Amino acid sequence: MYKLFLTLRYLTRKWIVIFAVLSVWMCVAMVLIVFSVMDGFLDNIKEHSRGLLSDIVVDNASLQGFPYYDEFSKYLMDKSGDEVKVVTPVIYNYGIMREPDTNFTKPVRVVAIKLNDYCRVNTFRDSLYYDKYYPGTTTLGPFEVPLAAIPGGRPVLPPEYEKLFADYVAKHPKDESLKELKPSPFSPDGVGRFVQTFDETPGYADAEALPGIIIGTDVVYTRNADGSYNRRLFRGCKVILTILPLTIKGTIAEDPVSLVMRHVDDSRTRVYEIDSMCVYIDFDLAQKMLSMGPQERVDGTKTPPRTSQLLVQLADGVDIKEARARVQDLWNEFLGTVADRASPEDLNLLRLVTIETWEERQIQFIAAVEKEKVLVTLLFVIISFVAVLLISVIFYMVVLQKTRDIGIIKSLGATRGGVAAIFLMYGAAVGVVGGILGVLTGTVFVHYINQIQDLLAQLHPNLRVWSPDVYTFDRIPNVVKTHVIGAVFLAAVVTSTAGAVVPAIKAALVWPIQSLRYE
Amino acid sequence: MTNVLKAVNIHKSYRMGKVKLSVLRGASLSVAAGELLAVTGSSGCGKSTLLHILGALDPPDNGTVQLNGDDVFSLPVKRRDALRNSEVGFVFQFYHLLPELNVLENVLMPLMVGTSIGAWSSSRRRCREQAREIIERVGLGERLRHRPNELSGGERQRVAIARAMVTRPRLLLADEPTGNLDAKMGREILDLLRSLNEAGQTIVMVTHDPGIAQLADRRVRLADGKVE
Numbered sequence: 001m002y003k004l005f006l007t008l009r010y011l012t013r014k015w016i017v018i019f020a021v022l023s024v025w026m027c028v029a030m031v032l033i034v035f036s037v038m039d040g041f042l043d044n045i046k047e048h049s050r051g052l053l054s055d056i057v058v059d060n061a062s063l064q065g066f067p068y069y070d071e072f073s074k075y076l077m078d079k080s081g082d083e084v085k086v087v088t089p090v091i092y093n094y095g096i097m098r099e100p101d102t103n104f105t106k107p108v109r110v111v112a113i114k115l116n117d118y119c120r121v122n123t124f125r126d127s128l129y130y131d132k133y134y135p136g137t138t139t140l141g142p143f144e145v146p147l148a149a150i151p152g153g154r155p156v157l158p159p160e161y162e163k164l165f166a167d168y169v170a171k172h173p174k175d176e177s178l179k180e181l182k183p184s185p186f187s188p189d190g191v192g193r194f195v196q197t198f199d200e201t202p203g204y205a206d207a208e209a210l211p212g213i214i215i216g217t218d219v220v221y222t223r224n225a226d227g228s229y230n231r232r233l234f235r236g237c238k239v240i241l242t243i244l245p246l247t248i249k250g251t252i253a254e255d256p257v258s259l260v261m262r263h264v265d266d267s268r269t270r271v272y273e274i275d276s277m278c279v280y281i282d283f284d285l286a287q288k289m290l291s292m293g294p295q296e297r298v299d300g301t302k303t304p305p306r307t308s309q310l311l312v313q314l315a316d317g318v319d320i321k322e323a324r325a326r327v328q329d330l331w332n333e334f335l336g337t338v339a340d341r342a343s344p345e346d347l348n349l350l351r352l353v354t355i356e357t358w359e360e361r362q363i364q365f366i367a368a369v370e371k372e373k374v375l376v377t378l379l380f381v382i383i384s385f386v387a388v389l390l391i392s393v394i395f396y397m398v399v400l401q402k403t404r405d406i407g408i409i410k411s412l413g414a415t416r417g418g419v420a421a422i423f424l425m426y427g428a429a430v431g432v433v434g435g436i437l438g439v440l441t442g443t444v445f446v447h448y449i450n451q452i453q454d455l456l457a458q459l460h461p462n463l464r465v466w467s468p469d470v471y472t473f474d475r476i477p478n479v480v481k482t483h484v485i486g487a488v489f490l491a492a493v494v495t496s497t498a499g500a501v502v503p504a505i506k507a508a509l510v511w512p513i514q515s516l517r518y519e
Numbered sequence: 520m521t522n523v524l525k526a527v528n529i530h531k532s533y534r535m536g537k538v539k540l541s542v543l544r545g546a547s548l549s550v551a552a553g554e555l556l557a558v559t560g561s562s563g564c565g566k567s568t569l570l571h572i573l574g575a576l577d578p579p580d581n582g583t584v585q586l587n588g589d590d591v592f593s594l595p596v597k598r599r600d601a602l603r604n605s606e607v608g609f610v611f612q613f614y615h616l617l618p619e620l621n622v623l624e625n626v627l628m629p630l631m632v633g634t635s636i637g638a639w640s641s642s643r644r645r646c647r648e649q650a651r652e653i654i655e656r657v658g659l660g661e662r663l664r665h666r667p668n669e670l671s672g673g674e675r676q677r678v679a680i681a682r683a684m685v686t687r688p689r690l691l692l693a694d695e696p697t698g699n700l701d702a703k704m705g706r707e708i709l710d711l712l713r714s715l716n717e718a719g720q721t722i723v724m725v726t727h728d729p730g731i732a733q734l735a736d737r738r739v740r741l742a743d744g745k746v747e
Contacts, residue, residue: 001639002631009619408615411576412629412682413604415597513577516615 002409003418007425010398011433017426020394020496021434027384028438028492029445034380035484036446038373040477045369046362048270052111053358054086054121054311055320056327060352063093064246065292067304067346068338075334076312076327083323085315088117089307091286095243097219097279099233100260106219109277110243112286115140121313128214129266130192130235132177134164138265140282142209145236145262147197157194158202193234205236211285212264213239218276221266229266237263241281245291248303248345257289273365283307304346320357328355384495391499395427399503406507407515420508427500431493439489443480450475522585523689523721524550524573529582530744531568542568543579544744550690550723555716557735558725564741566725567694573723574607574692575599587689604633608683612695614675616667616682623663626650626681633686653681657711673704680711684720691715693724697731709734 011017060066073087091112098105115138119125131138137146137160148155156162169178195205221229233239242258261281268275287293287305294302314323335350342350359366399406406419445452453476456463466476531543542565550556560566571577573584575591584591586606591599608629609615616625630646631639639646654660657677667675676696683691693712697705713734716722724735732738740747 001634001636002628004636005624005631014619404615405617408617409628409632410600411574411603411609411615413600413602413632415600418632511577513571516576516611 002414003421003425006409006422007429010402010422010426011429014398016394016398016401017430020391020430020499021437023390023394024431024434024492024496025437025441028435028488029442031377031380031384031491032439032442032480032484032488033446033449035373035377035488036442036480037449037477038376039481039484040479042366042369042373044477045271046359046366050122050358050362052122052124052269052271052274053361054088055314055318056312056324056355056357057309057361058312058327058331058353058355059309060349060354062250062349062352063308064248064250064349065091065306065308066349066353067306067342068334068350069307069310070305071338072331072334073310075337076330079330079333080326082315083318083326084312086117086120086311086313088114088121088311088313089283090118090309090311091283091290091292092308093243093286093290095241095279097213097215098240098242099220100238100240104220108216108219108241108279110241110286111278111280112283113140113280114283115280118311121311124267124269127267127269129217129231129268131265133168133192134161135168137161137164138212138214140212140214140264140280140285143212143236143262143264144209145205145207146194147199147203147205148194149197149199149202151200155194155196156202158204161202193231195234195236210238210260210262211282213241213261214265214267214280215239215263216275216278217266217268218272219279231266233263235263235265239263241279243286243289245289247291248306248343248349253291259285259289304342306349320359324355324357324360331355388495388499391427391430391496392502395423395500395503396506398426399423399507402507403510403515406510407512407517410512410515416508420504423500423504423507424497427497427504428493430500431496434496435489435492438492439485442488443485446478446480449478521552522549523552523554523587524548524723525585526569526573527583527585529569529572529584530580531565531572531577532580541744543572543582545582546741546744546746547582548573548739548746550721552689552721553716553719555713555722555724555734555736557732557738558723558741558746559727559729559732559738560741562727565744566727566741569741569746570692570694570723570725574609574690575603576609601633604629605686606689608686608688608691610676610679610683610691610693610696612698614667614672614679614699616675616678618667621664621666622654622659622670622678622681623647623650625667625678626654626685629682629686650681650685653685654678657681671704672700673707676700676704676708677711680708680715684715689721691720691722693722695726696724697726697728705731 058072069089073089076084076087091110093110093112095108095110096105097108125131128138146158146161148157150156157165172178197203215233217229220233221231223229239261240258241261242256244256245253247253267278267280287307292306294305296302312327314320331353338350339347409419453464453466526546526548529543529546530541532539532541534540546565546569548569558566558569568577572579575584578592586602589602591602594602617628620628627646627650630649634642634646651660651663654663657680659674659677659681662670662674667678670678676699680696696712697708700708709731712722712724726732
């Protein structure tokens with residue numbers, strides 16, 4: 001009984017213990033904040049990097065792509081039953097994008113997709129800016145340019161657009177992004193920038209309906225400190241895309257191909273590496289431009305069309321890793337069926353094909369962030385060891401201070417184990433109290449981390465550490481996971497108790513009279 | 520009369536730097552039940568050392584100490600601790616009260632040491648009654664909630680005596696119990712010890728003051744490391 005009694009009494013009557021509790025408190029809060037932010041950052045990266053892939057990715061990492069993809073798609077759909085939901089091809093290439101109005105040029109990664117299928121295998125549609133507020137108006141096919149009229153000094157879009165936007169606002173009255181809307185002479189009541197007409201009524205331009213191109217937001221726009229973008233392109237403005245077609249052997253086939261297109265939307269996946277490089281065009285158009293479609297051979301037969309990648313989306317509940325193995329088996333079977341008719345060049349490209357899950361595909365990217373998380377957390381854990389050392393020193397001082405008390409307690413019949421237990425329980429109690437305070441502080445801090453940052457930024461702009469014009473994510477991740485709280489709390493109690501071990505052993509081993517004689 | 524305590528051929532030496540100082544050189548002693556024994560001797564002759572060894576607070580280099588027939592230093596450590604808790608009470612010259620605890624808590628401490636956390640809930644009331652009773656007996660019934668720093672020297676020594684007596688030990692060991700008190704306070708403490716002895720308590724008291732030793736039933740003198 002005396003162990004618990006003295007532990008509680010020392011805890012409440014010893015001022016020195018406040019320093020130990022403060023150390024644990026600060027360390028727990030610090031580790032919890034750092035770990036939660038890094039963990040949230042990693043989750044965001046994972047979530048958004050998955051955004052442009054599907055469950056399973058089939059590709060050969062070569063700019064020429066691989067042939068027979070259409071046959072394999074059908075083969076896969078037939079053989080896999082309900083397991084596979086969608087299979088869609090994607091072509092990747094590089095090109096130069098030019099704005100004819102300003103002559104601004106930029107190297108870009110061209111991603112050629114079948115928009116509707118692509119949006120079924122991933123969350124690409126969620127990344128679109130105009131399509132969010134005017135659903136269904138984004139197309140990679142011929143695009144009619146909407147014109148905004150200014151009948152009463154404020155731009156007004158065609159009625160179809162106005163209705164779509166009104167519907168969106170009605171359905172999402174609390175959408176934070178609507179706050180971004182700032183009516184100006186260049187903006188309608190809705191969202192974005194549109195070409196204006198001097199007519200009294202809005203409508204559509206008579207201009208040629210050119211194929212659409214979706215541009216990654218960071219390819220051409222700059223971000224403001226509040227996270228919004230300077231959208232300097234008008235929806236429907238002309239953009240010229242130039243790409244270099246390759247032969248099946250990887251040599252440059254002919255002159256570069258340039259195509260005039262219309263800017264139909266912006267995509268923001270929230271992964272900077274994607275948003276600052278990628279533009280999206282129609283798959284069939286790109287296949288033609290890049291000479292990856294069926295080409296006539298000398299003997300009159302046609303070459304099989306090629307794609308860079310096949311995205312395979314599985315039905316809900318299907319285990320991705322197991323499905324990947326089955327797709328691999330089907331691919332191997334399929335190769336056997338085309339081996340006799342494929343040309344040597346085709347076979348070379350087919351042999352390079354790999355089948356991976358999206359996580360395997362992004363492993364290097366995700367692993368880098370995971371390592372950063374581990375590294376930063378480790379650094380703070382090392383700093384926390386200073387706290388353990390401090391606790392140990394404090395307990396050592398407490399033991400020295402209490403040496404005579406230890407002698408008294410022993411003279412009353414306390415056992416060695418009992419005396420050691422007092423100091424171990426004392427350490428654990430410091431860990432529990434400091435841990436609870438640290439968990440509360442850390443959790444509240446992480447929960448309000450963005451508000452705290454906003455407050456600091458109001459004091460001085462340089463105090464904004466997570467600036468939306470630097471990071472792809474607007475807000476600092478602010479979720480603290482229960483298992484992280486549990487682990488950090490447990491670590492606090494264990495390390496605090498560990499800090500008391502040496503002083504406890506010292507207290508336990510001395511003979512009572514040695515303690516009583518201590519000066 | 521049966522012996523409560525028997526010490527035979529006790530040797531004890533200390534190392535003071537490079538010098539080995541032999542304090543006890545074959546001291547032997549017996550204490551009968553109900554006896555008040557005074558151990559006298561000049562300052563530094565080893566009286567306190569002998570008392571600490573008799574109470575199992577310090578091990579001898581050689582020799583045996585028997586308490587109620589048990590060889591104290593041959594017992595397992597836990598048994599020895601339990602013996603110290605239930606059979607021996609200590610009164611120190613400098614009181615040695617726990618400063619964080621009040622009078623009642625200080626006196627309760629030996630009972631807490633002897634009771635497990637599980638058993639405490641059932642024995643708490645009885646223990647508190649026992650502690651209050653002994654505190655009343657030493658005349659501090661009104662000072663239960665006072666901390667040691669709020670008490671006079673004499674009152675502190677009364678608390679120390681109450682703490683030593685609360686487990687009703689067979690043997691009370693008092694090391695210069697009046698050494699830190701003025702004459703009036705010292706007299707009060709001696710009266711208290713005397714009354715306890717008259718009630719049957721066996722007491723071994725160490726003192727350098729022959730006047731105080733006169734109050735004892737029996738006096739022995741420690742000289743040259745031996746009991747004369």
